[in-house]
Amino acid sequence: MKSLKELEQIKQKTLDAVNLRKERTGGTRVVVGMATCGIAAGARPVLLAFLEEVKNRNLKDVSVSQTGCIGVCRLEPMVEITRPGEDKVTYVNMSADKVKRVIAEHVVNGQVVTEYTIGAAQ
Amino acid sequence: MEFYRSHVLICGGTGCHSSGSADVMEVFKTELESNKLENEIKLVQTGCFGLCAIGPVVIVYPEGAFYSKVTTDDVPRIVSEHLLKGRIVTDLLYHDSVHDDEAIKSLDEVEFYKKQKRLALRNCGVIDPEKIEEYIAFDGYKALGKALLESTPEEIINIIKASGLRGRGGAGFPTGLKWEFTAKAEGDKKYILCNADEGDPGAFMDRSVLEGDPHAVLEAMTIAGYAVGADQGYIYVRAEYPIAVKRLNIAIDQAREAGLLGKNIFGTNFNFDIEIRLGAGAFVCGEETALIASIEGKRGEPRPRPPFPANKGVFGKPTLLNNVETYANIPQIIHNGADWFQSVGTEKSKGTKVFALGGKVMNTGLVEVPMGTTLREIIYEIGGGIPDNKEFKAAQTGGPSGGCIPAEHLDTPIDYDSLARIGSMMGSGGLIVMDEDNCMVDIARFFLDFTVDESCGKCPPCRIGTKRMLEILNRITKGQGEEGDIEKLEELGKNIKASALCGLGQTAPNPVLSTIRYFRDEYEAHIRDKKCPAGVCQALLQVLIQAELCKGCGLCVKVCPTDAISGERRSPHVIDQSKCIKCGACMEKCPFKAIVKG
Numbered sequence: 001m002k003s004l005k006e007l008e009q010i011k012q013k014t015l016d017a018v019n020l021r022k023e024r025t026g027g028t029r030v031v032v033g034m035a036t037c038g039i040a041a042g043a044r045p046v047l048l049a050f051l052e053e054v055k056n057r058n059l060k061d062v063s064v065s066q067t068g069c070i071g072v073c074r075l076e077p078m079v080e081i082t083r084p085g086e087d088k089v090t091y092v093n094m095s096a097d098k099v100k101r102v103i104a105e106h107v108v109n110g111q112v113v114t115e116y117t118i119g120a121a122q
Numbered sequence: 123m124e125f126y127r128s129h130v131l132i133c134g135g136t137g138c139h140s141s142g143s144a145d146v147m148e149v150f151k152t153e154l155e156s157n158k159l160e161n162e163i164k165l166v167q168t169g170c171f172g173l174c175a176i177g178p179v180v181i182v183y184p185e186g187a188f189y190s191k192v193t194t195d196d197v198p199r200i201v202s203e204h205l206l207k208g209r210i211v212t213d214l215l216y217h218d219s220v221h222d223d224e225a226i227k228s229l230d231e232v233e234f235y236k237k238q239k240r241l242a243l244r245n246c247g248v249i250d251p252e253k254i255e256e257y258i259a260f261d262g263y264k265a266l267g268k269a270l271l272e273s274t275p276e277e278i279i280n281i282i283k284a285s286g287l288r289g290r291g292g293a294g295f296p297t298g299l300k301w302e303f304t305a306k307a308e309g310d311k312k313y314i315l316c317n318a319d320e321g322d323p324g325a326f327m328d329r330s331v332l333e334g335d336p337h338a339v340l341e342a343m344t345i346a347g348y349a350v351g352a353d354q355g356y357i358y359v360r361a362e363y364p365i366a367v368k369r370l371n372i373a374i375d376q377a378r379e380a381g382l383l384g385k386n387i388f389g390t391n392f393n394f395d396i397e398i399r400l401g402a403g404a405f406v407c408g409e410e411t412a413l414i415a416s417i418e419g420k421r422g423e424p425r426p427r428p429p430f431p432a433n434k435g436v437f438g439k440p441t442l443l444n445n446v447e448t449y450a451n452i453p454q455i456i457h458n459g460a461d462w463f464q465s466v467g468t469e470k471s472k473g474t475k476v477f478a479l480g481g482k483v484m485n486t487g488l489v490e491v492p493m494g495t496t497l498r499e500i501i502y503e504i505g506g507g508i509p510d511n512k513e514f515k516a517a518q519t520g521g522p523s524g525g526c527i528p529a530e531h532l533d534t535p536i537d538y539d540s541l542a543r544i545g546s547m548m549g550s551g552g553l554i555v556m557d558e559d560n561c562m563v564d565i566a567r568f569f570l571d572f573t574v575d576e577s578c579g580k581c582p583p584c585r586i587g588t589k590r591m592l593e594i595l596n597r598i599t600k601g602q603g604e605e606g607d608i609e610k611l612e613e614l615g616k617n618i619k620a621s622a623l624c625g626l627g628q629t630a631p632n633p634v635l636s637t638i639r640y641f642r643d644e645y646e647a648h649i650r651d652k653k654c655p656a657g658v659c660q661a662l663l664q665v666l667i668q669a670e671l672c673k674g675c676g677l678c679v680k681v682c683p684t685d686a687i688s689g690e691r692r693s694p695h696v697i698d699q700s701k702c703i704k705c706g707a708c709m710e711k712c713p714f715k716a717i718v719k720g
Contacts, residue, residue: 001381002389004267007258014259017164020129021183021248034208047127051162055125063184064127066208 016060027061028107030054032094033078035069041076042095049096050079053103062107075121081106090118126164128205131181133247135170135333136326136365137487138177142193143167146178149194153201163205169334171247173234174487176216181247186226190216237504239466240490241474242290242327242450246334251369254376257337263382265456269345270388278349279305282452284460286472291317291408291445292520292549293625294471294538300442303432304350307440312352314343314396315436315443317413318359318366321405322521323572325552327476328446330488332359332366335450336373340396342444342452344383347394350442355396358413360403370398405522405576409624410443412578423580424624445550447476467493471537481518481554482508494535497527501555512557516640520549522569522576523629525636526562545636547629561658562641563648567595569633577626584627587618591634600661603649608638653720663704663719669694671716678708678717 001007032038032047043066050064070078075092081102082088089112091102098116105111114120132138132147147167154160171179176190180200187210189200196214203209212224219232229235240246249256257263269278283298304312316339320328332339343355359367374396377383385393399417406412407422414436416422435441451473455463467473471493477500480486484506491500497517501507508514516526519536525546527534534540538548556565570592579585591614594607615631622628638645647653654662667678667687672694679687679695686702689695697708709717 001263001267001387004264004271004388007263007267010255010258011261011264014255017124017126018249018256018259020126021131032208034206039207048162051125051127065184066206068207068209 016058019061020063027063027084029080029082030062030064030107031080031082032064032066033068033070033076033080034066035073037069037073038076038078041073043077045096046077046079046094046099049099050103053099057103057108059103059107072118075118078118083107083110086110091116092118092121124161124164126162127184128163129166129183130163130205131166131168131183131247133169133171133177133179134167134251134365135174135177135246135330136363137170137174138179139365141177141191143178145194146180146192146197149197150201153198154205157201157206159201159205166250167252168248169246169251170243170330170488172238172243172488172490173216173485175485179216179247181229182210185210186228188216188219188226188229188232189214233506234485234487234489234504237495237499238490239474239492241454241466242331242447242476243334243488243490244454245338246330246488249335251334251336252372254337254373254380254382257335261457262337262453263341265453266341266345266348266382267388269348269456270390270392275305275349275351278345278456281456281460282349285455285463286460286467286470287448287451287455287463288471288538289445290447290451290475290551292523292547294548297444297448300432300444301346301349303430304352304440304442307433309440311354311437311439312350313436313439313441314346314350314352314355314394315413315417315431315441316343316355316357316359316449317408317410317443317445318357318363319401319408319413320360320363320446320550321403321408321576322523322550322552323569324480324554325478325521325550327478327488327551329363329366331446331450331476332363333369336366336370337377338453339370339446339449340373340377340383342449343396344387344394345452345456346442346444346449348392350440352442353393353395355394356399356417356436357396358399358401358407358417361400362403367398367400374398404578405572406578406624406626409626412624413443414441423578424626426623447551468535468537468540470539475536475548475551477551477553479505479553479555482512482557482560483555484509491536493537496533496535498532500536500553501532505555508555508557512559515556515558515560516562516637517556518546518554518565518569518633519552520547520629520632521552521554522572523547523625523632524549524552525632526556526565526640528640545632545639547632559656559658561599561654561656562637562644563595563599563654564656564658566634566637567592567599570595570630573626573630577630581621581623581627583618583621584623584630587614587622588627588630590614591618591631595634598645598648599654599659601648601652601659603645603652605649607649608642608645611635612638657719660704664699665697665702665704665706665709665717665719667695667697668716668718671714673714673716675713677711677713681707681711683707
């Protein structure tokens with residue numbers, strides 16, 4: 001160890017990993033519906049795609065978790081995304097391909113991908 | 123770096139370890155693999171969460187779901203329901219961690235944690251103690267960097283002095299002064315020692331710090347080395363703490379590899395290294411001069427002071443010796459400043475204290491509270507009260523060196539001075555709760571039996587005096603107490619306190635003197651009435667059949683292993699006291715509850 005800067009680098013590298021253990025931070029929450037209906041419709045690949053993208057982009061303060069049945073089983077896989085201070089956005093008929101765009105436009109830049117949302121599907 | 127969507131924290135402290143957390147960890151590992159979740163969910167073995175009574179404890183983030191008493195059979199359910207499908211297994215959650223509407227409380231809202239303030243334990247149960255990066259992520263080694271690069275040794279000592287930190291090993295000597303004495307002492311070589319020879323029966327906070335956050339101790343010792351001008355440190359830890367020793371060794375290796383121990387730390391010309399010395403478990407080696415002798419390879423016996431270790435310590439060189447918990451506070455004081463530390467605690471006792479809560483209390487485990495918290499808050503709010511609605515009788519603080527605190531002092535704010543005023547002491551932090559079923563004479567006898575065993579035998583007051591006291595106590599509990607015994611105990615106790623060589627002997631009479639002070643009537647009942655009011659001392663008990671309730675059914679005659687019961691059928695039976703061994707078998711068998719102990 002030669003400097004405080006070096007120490008800070010190690011800290012930043014590990015921080016994202018341990019941040020998850022702090023009590024409910026104000027970051028963006030990605031929740032994938034993983035009930036039987038969701039899993040049958042292919043929610044696992046969607047979840048994995050989110051994890052992959054978050055990792056590749058080295059996003060901080062983003063949590064990815066699952067929940068049970070969101071309710072509209074015919075539109076599964078469904079994903080809910082909540083950015084701090086904003087309303088929840090529900091995406092439907094998700095696929096691994098769509099994940100990249102949602103991350104880039106919504107999670108990173110705050111632009112909702114309207115055509116994938118539940119509003120557009122109805 | 124991998125991104126994990128969920129972290130599963132499994133307590134790897136000794137408490138949870140012995141209730142099976144290592145097996146739980148293994149099953150988690152195989153279950154995650156068979157569900158192909160190993161790349162998205164991270165398993166972390168942490169230090170102690172504190173709630174040892176309900177271990178093994180598992181916490182799942184980001185939800186913060188608090189699972190208690192997790193068995194290997196529960197793991198497949200947690201994995202397939204919670205981790206795979208996102209449905210928290212509510213029936214396995216710790217009951218107090220869930221709101222009435224089944225929402226999960228954050229840890230700060232759980233009754234056990236609400237009144238706690240975790241400073242020394244801040245990383246315990248949060249980081250993986252075997253990974254230096256996680257310690258660094260929570261600002262670890264930043265205090266060391268700041269100290270080496272931005273402060274002079276004098277400034278460091280002044281911060282510690284201004285913080286008001288006092289030794290957590292028990293005596294409460296101001297830590298900053300100790301550092302200053304060692305810094306000012308003349309010597310070509312100086313040493314930093316860490317006293318991890320935790321010996322009080324029932325105390326395990328130092329072990330928990332070493333198991334859960336070993337780097338905090340290494341960092342603090344290195345800061346101390348810089349402050350007093352030492353380049354070598356030793357941690358004296360007992361060999362009975364295998365998990366602590368293992369994690370310390372890992373931590374030392376990692377710190378050396380990262381250049382946080384060794385030569386030219388942080389690019390300065392400051393060198394420091396740490397080695398572990400294993401103790402064989404003699405209680406007296408927690409006394410500083412005996413500990414130093416033991417590190418030197420000599421027999422662990424104390425010597426008279428002065429000279430104090432600050433001037434003449436290990437290998438005759440100036441030596442700074444602090445306790446594990448004291449060190450655990452240092453990095454944060456440097457990091458956050460003396461004022462921050464000053465803001466917690468009472469006027470003369472700053473900061474927090476960790477207590478190992480045990481005995482007759484619901485939540486046995488490890489708690490850390492600000493100085494000035496009352497015993498009532500610790501026992502009833504954090505500890506969850508006494509099981510079976512029994513009555514609180516007393517709490518023993520300071521283990522075999524301390525004293526008991528009776529119900530009348532439950533509301534005393536706990537700090538070094540208030541405890542000394544009521545005849546007890548802070549001690550290292552053991553806190554044993556006793557209820558109406560505990561006999562105070564027997565408790566005093568238990569602790570004295572321990573010190574007699576552990577006395578090194580060097581000075582007569584301790585070697586002979588405590589033995590004589592124990593003999594008197596043994597007589598009293600056997601019903602052979604005589605008038606004047608209490609006075610003899612008091613006189614002996616006072617003389618031993620005044621004349622023993624080291625802290626062990628000087629404090630050994632405390633449990634006896636304080637129980638006499640608050641529970642003299644119990645001693646008198648044993649001596650005069652030959653009765654043990656709590657029903658503990660076997661020799662003073664009689665098992666009796668109440669004639670008016672006995673129907674003469676004869677069931678007791680059949681179960682009695684010594685044929686002590688006789689009587690005509692359908693008429694009251696009697697117990698021959700010379701044959702009775704007070705096993706209680708007849709009491710359990712009697713359908714009419716006619717047999718009582720008294």
